[in-house]
Amino acid sequence: MKINIVFFVLLILLSSCGRAQYVRDSEAPDIDDYALSLRFDRRDLDRLYLDNIDKMMNSKIANQWETQSGPSPTVAIFPMRNETSEHIDNALETLLSKFETDIVNQSRADVVSHENQVDLIAEVRRQQQDAYDPKRLARYGKQLGAQYFITGKVFDETDFAGDERRVQYTMFVQIINVETGKVEWQNESALTKAFLR
Amino acid sequence: MRIFSLLLLILLSNCATYSEKISGTYSQVQNGDMTLALEKINEELGVQSSRELPEKVNPDTYLLLLERATLLQSLGDYKLSSRDFVFVDQHLGWFDPQKLSAVKLGDYLYSANAEEYRAPASERMLINIENMINFLVLNNQSAAKVEARRFSILSRYFLAQNEAFRPDVLVLGNYLGGLSFEKSSDFRHAVKMYGRAWHFGYREEELQHRLIDLFRVTGGFNYTFDTRLSGLNALMMRAKNLEPLSARAYRQKYKDDVLVIVQKGRVGEKVSNAITLEEANQKSKVQYSGKVDSINVPDMQGPDAGSAVELYMGYKKTELAYHVLIGQEFQRAFLTLQPAIYSAALSRALSRNLVDEGARSIGGDNSISSLLGLTIKDALNANDSPDTRSWSTLSAVISFARVPYPSGTYRFATSSCSKKSESNTIEGDFAVVSFSKLR
Numbered sequence: 262m263k264i265n266i267v268f269f270v271l272l273i274l275l276s277s278c279g280r281a282q283y284v285r286d287s288e289a290p291d292i293d294d295y296a297l298s299l300r301f302d303r304r305d306l307d308r309l310y311l312d313n314i315d316k317m318m319n320s321k322i323a324n325q326w327e328t329q330s331g332p333s334p335t336v337a338i339f340p341m342r343n344e345t346s347e348h349i350d351n352a353l354e355t356l357l358s359k360f361e362t363d364i365v366n367q368s369r370a371d372v373v374s375h376e377n378q379v380d381l382i383a384e385v386r387r388q389q390q391d392a393y394d395p396k397r398l399a400r401y402g403k404q405l406g407a408q409y410f411i412t413g414k415v416f417d418e419t420d421f422a423g424d425e426r427r428v429q430y431t432m433f434v435q436i437i438n439v440e441t442g443k444v445e446w447q448n449e450s451a452l453t454k455a456f457l458r
Numbered sequence: 459m460r461i462f463s464l465l466l467l468i469l470l471s472n473c474a475t476y477s478e479k480i481s482g483t484y485s486q487v488q489n490g491d492m493t494l495a496l497e498k499i500n501e502e503l504g505v506q507s508s509r510e511l512p513e514k515v516n517p518d519t520y521l522l523l524l525e526r527a528t529l530l531q532s533l534g535d536y537k538l539s540s541r542d543f544v545f546v547d548q549h550l551g552w553f554d555p556q557k558l559s560a561v562k563l564g565d566y567l568y569s570a571n572a573e574e575y576r577a578p579a580s581e582r583m584l585i586n587i588e589n590m591i592n593f594l595v596l597n598n599q600s601a602a603k604v605e606a607r608r609f610s611i612l613s614r615y616f617l618a619q620n621e622a623f624r625p626d627v628l629v630l631g632n633y634l635g636g637l638s639f640e641k642s643s644d645f646r647h648a649v650k651m652y653g654r655a656w657h658f659g660y661r662e663e664e665l666q667h668r669l670i671d672l673f674r675v676t677g678g679f680n681y682t683f684d685t686r687l688s689g690l691n692a693l694m695m696r697a698k699n700l701e702p703l704s705a706r707a708y709r710q711k712y713k714d715d716v717l718v719i720v721q722k723g724r725v726g727e728k729v730s731n732a733i734t735l736e737e738a739n740q741k742s743k744v745q746y747s748g749k750v751d752s753i754n755v756p757d758m759q760g761p762d763a764g765s766a767v768e769l770y771m772g773y774k775k776t777e778l779a780y781h782v783l784i785g786q787e788f789q790r791a792f793l794t795l796q797p798a799i800y801s802a803a804l805s806r807a808l809s810r811n812l813v814d815e816g817a818r819s820i821g822g823d824n825s826i827s828s829l830l831g832l833t834i835k836d837a838l839n840a841n842d843s844p845d846t847r848s849w850s851t852l853s854a855v856i857s858f859a860r861v862p863y864p865s866g867t868y869r870f871a872t873s874s875c876s877k878k879s880e881s882n883t884i885e886g887d888f889a890v891v892s893f894s895k896l897r
Contacts, residue, residue, distance in 0.1 A: 283513045298548045343600055346607035348544055350600060421615045424551055 299428045299454045301352035310359045312450040313434050322436055322445040326370045337373045337407035345417035373405045402439035411436050427455040476518050476847040487851050488897050496529045508538050520550045521575040521847055528851040532894040540592040543585055552582040555798055564802035567756055567845055575847050579616045580625045580787055590634040591719055594890035599642045606635030626782045628658040641889050645672055649679045657688040662779050664860050673697030675708050716863035720872055721894035723764030723854030725785040728846040731757040741800040753807045756844035758792040761785020761854035764897055765874035771861055778857035785854030872896055
């Protein structure tokens with residue numbers, strides 16, 4: 262009996278070589294349900310998208326685009342400012358692309374494809390890194406021939422308690438009038454992620 | 459039964475330790491064969507190239523990725539290096555001995571690679587520092603600011619946990635953070651982090667001028683520490699007596715400079731040392747007694763600071779203004795842990811001895827039980843050897859200098875006494891140039 266206990270201990274010690282592995286969504290259908298980091302994943306992006314898109318499409322300014330006579334308004338989409346302690350720039354790009362898809366497919370507005378304006382968007386991105394200046398951004402919007410641009414900013418508050426971490430995100434999405442620099446619409450979303458032991 | 463126990467012993471001894479796995483890379487790094495060292499690390503990660511992240515994660519994976527990120531940085535592949543650092547930063551915990559019980563501390567110190575690697579505080583902050591270097595070299599200020607914020611949060615946490623915590627990496631991290639925000643014209647955050655770099659010990663003239671001008675731009679800053687201790691309050695007073703400065707004027711005044719960072723040498727390796735019970739009792743300051751011949755304890759070798767390095771900007775020799783002695787800092791941090799290490803080592807050695815004696819008593823005094831006793835003892839020894847894992851490709855010294863850099867194309871070069879040299883050309887609006895091949 263005592264020998265069995267000793268060998269059981271040895272087996273536990275042995276089992277420490279090698280553990281987890283990566284999997285595909287086809288192998289683990291609930292893979293998207295788990296939060297694996299404190300950054301934005303698809304579930305977070307879907308939530309932020311849903312929290313913004315209906316309000317944006319039903320906003321006063323979006324209704325004005327639908328009802329105004331004359332040519333369709335042109336909308337540019339500018340990168341969002343990441344003011345957080347997480348590398349979420351790519352996720353923010355994805356979110357903006359989701360907004361872009363709905364504006365293209367469900368509104369009268371024309372969207373300036375920022376993929377065709379690489380240099381200008383690179384400059385906008387550089388300026389976004391600098392102190393925020395909507396007037397300067399409006400100038401870039403004009404260069405693109407846009408009347409409005411959609412952009413935003415994300416902030417966070419991070420806390421530690423031992424090994425546990427919590428990040429509280431606050432995101433602001435805006436539609437800005439290129440001509441006047443006026444913020445025509447703004448929405449605030451909150452999202453919290455944590456690493457708990 | 460004897461065959462089974464021998465089989466177990468063979469299986470145990472087949473689990474190579476981390477140090478054994480990457481032993482060849484040390485000399486390759488010192489010889490400047492970073493590519494060969496990288497191949498070895500990739501082999502251990504089970505990937506074909508540095509573009510891949512490993513599919514399987516084992517307790518060594520994050521540490522191996524730290525080594526790879528360091529080597530990629532020295533080879534100038536800042537993009538892949540930053541990807542690895544970001545990945546590790548998301549997953550790697552830190553080693554906080556004050557929060558661990560003696561048993562848990564023993565598990566970490568003697569896990570023999572069974573526990574996931576955890577980095578001590580200074581090492582953990584260096585992940586963000588190294589990645590700030592990567593992103594600043596890539597001129598990606600947005601990502602550099604993310605790293606600066608991460609560093610800031612983490613350092614505040616470590617400082618709150620331990621008021622005596624004053625590693626030199628606080629100077630480097632805050633200085634690089636200040637630069638990341640300064641280059642983005644975010645002067646409030648720049649003055650906050652530059653002020654901390656000053657407070658923690660970097661008091662060069664260039665930072666003095668920069669801080670005074672930043673106070674003129676921002677109107678001052680409410681630091682959370684006593685600014686009188688480092689004379690930071692005097693700089694704020696001097697700024698108050700001067701005219702306010704516009705952000706535009708500040709940008710114009712400081713647009714023509716570049717930060718040169720030189721990383722050299724290699725931090726000390728962790729090794730396993732056998733010491734007597736008497737020595738262990740002396741160092742742990744606790745008195746244990748028992749039938750123990752010797753005890754294996756983790757130890758840290760001294761860092762290899764590498765050859766002296768000279769920096770040239772074109773043909774003009776430039777002085778490196780500040781040297782962060784990472785290797786010494788790691789060793790100092792390790793030494794403060796020593797009493798706890800020896801205490802954990804003693805309690806584990808004595809409990810291991812009890813298991814050994816128990817096994818011997820099972821079958822009485824015959825040859826099979828003697829062999830079984832020896833086998834179990836060897837097996838336990840094999841799995842209870844000290845954890846000697848550490849971020850071993852990290853440089854022992856990180857030096858930096860802010861040098862005037864009027865627009866144009868320049869060649870920076872470092873050369874060491876060992877006749878090795880490394881050159882780097884920059885042009886355009888780059889804030890940082892990094893050298894880390896000379897070891």
